Amino acid sequence: MDLLFLGTGSGVPAKHRNVSSIALKLLEERNSIWMFDCGEATQHQILNTTLKPRKIEKIFITHMHGDHIFGLPGLLSSRAFQGGETPLTIYGPKGIKQYVLSSLRFSASHIKYPIHFIEFNEDGVIFEDDQFKVSVKKLKHGIPSYGFRIEESNHEGTLLAEDLRALGVPFGPLFGKLKQGGTITLEDGTVINGKDFIGPTQKGRIVTILGDTLKTVNSVELAKDADVLVHESTFNHNDVKLATSYNHSTNVQAAEVAKEAKVRMLLLTHISARYLAKDVQALQNEAREVFKNTCVMHDLKEVNIPLERKGVEN
Amino acid sequence: MDLLFLGTGSGVPAKHRNVSSIALKLLEERNSIWMFDCGEATQHQILNTTLKPRKIEKIFITHMHGDHIFGLPGLLSSRAFQGGETPLTIYGPKGIKQYVLSSLRFSASHIKYPIHFIEFNEDGVIFEDDQFKVSVKKLKHGIPSYGFRIEESNHEGTLLAEDLRALGVPFGPLFGKLKQGGTITLEDGTVINGKDFIGPTQKGRIVTILGDTLKTVNSVELAKDADVLVHESTFNHNDVKLATSYNHSTNVQAAEVAKEAKVRMLLLTHISARYLAKDVQALQNEAREVFKNTCVMHDLKEVNIPLERKGVEN
Ligand SMILES: [Zn+2]
Numbered sequence: 001m002d003l004l005f006l007g008t009g010s011g012v013p014a015k016h017r018n019v020s021s022i023a024l025k026l027l028e029e030r031n032s033i034w035m036f037d038c039g040e041a042t043q044h045q046i047l048n049t050t051l052k053p054r055k056i057e058k059i060f061i062t063h064m065h066g067d068h069i070f071g072l073p074g075l076l077s078s079r080a081f082q083g084g085e086t087p088l089t090i091y092g093p094k095g096i097k098q099y100v101l102s103s104l105r106f107s108a109s110h111i112k113y114p115i116h117f118i119e120f121n122e123d124g125v126i127f128e129d130d131q132f133k134v135s136v137k138k139l140k141h142g143i144p145s146y147g148f149r150i151e152e153s154n155h156e157g158t159l160l161a162e163d164l165r166a167l168g169v170p171f172g173p174l175f176g177k178l179k180q181g182g183t184i185t186l187e188d189g190t191v192i193n194g195k196d197f198i199g200p201t202q203k204g205r206i207v208t209i210l211g212d213t214l215k216t217v218n219s220v221e222l223a224k225d226a227d228v229l230v231h232e233s234t235f236n237h238n239d240v241k242l243a244t245s246y247n248h249s250t251n252v253q254a255a256e257v258a259k260e261a262k263v264r265m266l267l268l269t270h271i272s273a274r275y276l277a278k279d280v281q282a283l284q285n286e287a288r289e290v291f292k293n294t295c296v297m298h299d300l301k302e303v304n305i306p307l308e309r310k311g312v313e314n
Numbered sequence: 315m316d317l318l319f320l321g322t323g324s325g326v327p328a329k330h331r332n333v334s335s336i337a338l339k340l341l342e343e344r345n346s347i348w349m350f351d352c353g354e355a356t357q358h359q360i361l362n363t364t365l366k367p368r369k370i371e372k373i374f375i376t377h378m379h380g381d382h383i384f385g386l387p388g389l390l391s392s393r394a395f396q397g398g399e400t401p402l403t404i405y406g407p408k409g410i411k412q413y414v415l416s417s418l419r420f421s422a423s424h425i426k427y428p429i430h431f432i433e434f435n436e437d438g439v440i441f442e443d444d445q446f447k448v449s450v451k452k453l454k455h456g457i458p459s460y461g462f463r464i465e466e467s468n469h470e471g472t473l474l475a476e477d478l479r480a481l482g483v484p485f486g487p488l489f490g491k492l493k494q495g496g497t498i499t500l501e502d503g504t505v506i507n508g509k510d511f512i513g514p515t516q517k518g519r520i521v522t523i524l525g526d527t528l529k530t531v532n533s534v535e536l537a538k539d540a541d542v543l544v545h546e547s548t549f550n551h552n553d554v555k556l557a558t559s560y561n562h563s564t565n566v567q568a569a570e571v572a573k574e575a576k577v578r579m580l581l582l583t584h585i586s587a588r589y590l591a592k593d594v595q596a597l598q599n600e601a602r603e604v605f606k607n608t609c610v611m612h613d614l615k616e617v618n619i620p621l622e623r624k625g626v627e628n
Pocket residue numbers: 063065141212
C-alpha cells in the first residue's frame with residue numbers, strides 16, 4: 001500500500017506542481033489503484049509513473065472545484081483507448097455524474113467499460129467489502145467538500161507452520177484443519193489445538209485523505225488514529241487570514257488536526273504556488289513544531305504505508 | 315505573425331506530444347493571441363512559453379473530440395485566476411457553448427471576464443474586421459469537423475518619406491496631406507501628387523488550419539494560395555487504410571492537398587504516437603516527395619509567417 005502524489009499544487013497548475021490528484025496503490029492488496037481527485041493533466045502525470053490506467057478501479061472526488069475534476073474526462077477516455085475493459089466506479093459529491101457524463105457526451109467519447117457512480121451528500125459509509133471500508137464526512141470549503149477515511153480490515157494471523165513442523169505435524173490436510181481452528185491428535189497422542197498456533201492478528205491500516213477545507217472537527221474525526229493523514233496546506237501560518245478568506249487551511253492548522261487525531265504521519269499537499277522552495281522548507285519546519293512526523297509532498301513523491309507487523313497493540 | 319504548436323499528438327497525450335492546440339501569435343498585428351483547439355493540458359504547455367493567457371482574444375475549435383476541447387475549462391479558469399479581464403470569444407461547432415458553460419457551472423468556476431460564443435453548423439464567414447476575415451468549411455471526420463481560413467487584409471503602402479525629403483518636402487503637415495493622396499506645390503513650383511509616392515500594397519497573409527479530416531475537396535478550397543496550411547497527418551502512407559477507417563488523413567494525402575491548393579508551406583501535426591522519431595522523419599520525407607515545402611511539427615515548435623515584402627505580385 002503506497003500513496004503516489006500526482007499533483008500537489010493548489011488552484012492552477014504551476015511548472016513544478018500540478019493540480020490535485022493522488023493514487024492509492026493497492027497492488028498487493030487487490031491488484032488495483034484507487035485515485036483521489038483528478039485535476040487536469042493527471043493522465044499526463046501518470047505517463048511519468050508505472051501506473052496502468054486500466055488498473056484504476058475507483059476514483060474518489062473530494063469536491064467539484066475545477067482543479068480537482070478537470071482531468072476526469074480525459075483520463076476516462078484514455079483508459080478506454082488503452083484497452084481498459086474492467087468496470088470503474090466514481091464516488092463524489094452530487095453533480096459528479098452529470099459532469100462526467102455530459103463531458104463524455106459533448107466530446108462524442110465512446111467508453112466501452114462500465115462506469116458506475118456513487119454520489120453522496122451526507123456523512124456515511126460509501127463503500128465496504130471484506131477488505132476495505134470507506135466513509136466520508138463533510139468538511140468546510142464554501143462548496144460541499146468531503147474527506148475520506150479508508151479503513152483496512154484486520155489481517156487475521158497466519159498458521160505458525162514452523163512451530164507445527166517442529167512438533168512433528170506432517171504437511172497436508174492436518175494443516176488445513178488447524179488453520180480453521182480445529183483440534184488434532186498426533187500418533188504419539190499429543191493433542192494440538194489450531195487456535196494456539198495462529199499468529200497475532202495484524203491491525204488493518206487507516207488512511208485519511210481530506211478535500212480542501214478550513215480547520216473543522218470532522219477532519220479530526222476522519223483522521224482518528226490514522227496511519228496517514230493527507231491534509232491540504234495551501235498557506236503557511238503567516239498567511240492564516242488569507243487561508244481563512246479562501247476557505248483553506250494553513251500548515252499549522254493541518255498539524256493541529258494531526259495532533260488531535262493522534263495520527264502516525266501527516267502528509268501536506270495543495271501547496272500554493274506563491275511559495276518558493278525555501279518557503280516550502282520553512283512551511284514544513286513550522287508544521288513540525290506542532291506535529292513532528294510531517295512531510296510536505298511534491299509531485300511524483302511516493303510514500304509507503306507499512307502494516308504494523310507487531311500486530312494489534314491496544 | 316507566428317504559429318506556436320502547443321500539442322502535435324493525436325487522440326491521447328504521449329510523453330513528447332500533447333493533444334491538439336495551436337497558438338496564432340498576432341502580437342504585432344493586434345497585441346493578441348488566437349488559439350486553435352485546446353486539448354487537455356494546453357495551459358500546462360503554455361507554462362513553457364512566453365504566451366500570456368490574458369492576451370488570448372479568440373479560441374477557435376475545429377471539432378468536439380476530447381483531444382481538442384478537454385483543456386478549455388481549465389484554461390478559461392486559469393485566465394481568470396491570472397487576472398484576465400478582457401472579453402474572450404470562442405468559435406466552434408454547435409455544442410461548444412453548452413460544453414464550456416456546463417463544465418464551468420459544475421466546477422463552480424467564477425469567470426469575471428465576458429465569454430462570447432459563436433457557434434456554427436454550416437460553411438461561411440464567422441469573423442471579420444478591418445484586419446482579418448475568418449471563414450469555415452466543413453470537413454469529413456465522422457462528427458462535424460471544420461477547417462479555418464484566416465485571411466489578413468492587404469497592408470496599404472506607406473508614404474515614401476525618403477524620396478519626398480530628397481525632393482525638398484519639409485516634415486510636417488504636408489506629409490499628412492500627401493499620405494491621404496493629396497497634391498501639394500513646393501516653393502519652387504514643383505507639383506507633387508501623393509499617390510505617386512505611396513509604396514506598393516503588401517498582400518495580406520492567408521493561414522489555413524484544418525480540423526481532423528479525411529481527404530476532401532473543402533480542404534483544398536480552404537487552403538487555396540495560403541501562406542501556410544496546417545494539416546493533420548495522423549498516419550503515414552503505408553497505414554492509409556487505418557487512416558481511412560479512423561476518419562483521418564495520411565502525410566501523402568495532406569501533401570496532395572497542399573499541392574492542389576498551391577500553398578507556400580505545409581505544416582503537419584496530429585501525429586500518431588505509434589511513430590518513433592525515425593518514423594516521423596520518414597513520414598516527413600515521404601510527404602516532401604509530393605509537396606516539397608513540408609515540415610512535421612513538434613510540441614513548442616514556432617513558425618514565423620512573413621509578410622511578402624515584395625508586395626502584391628499577381
Ligand atoms: Zn477547492
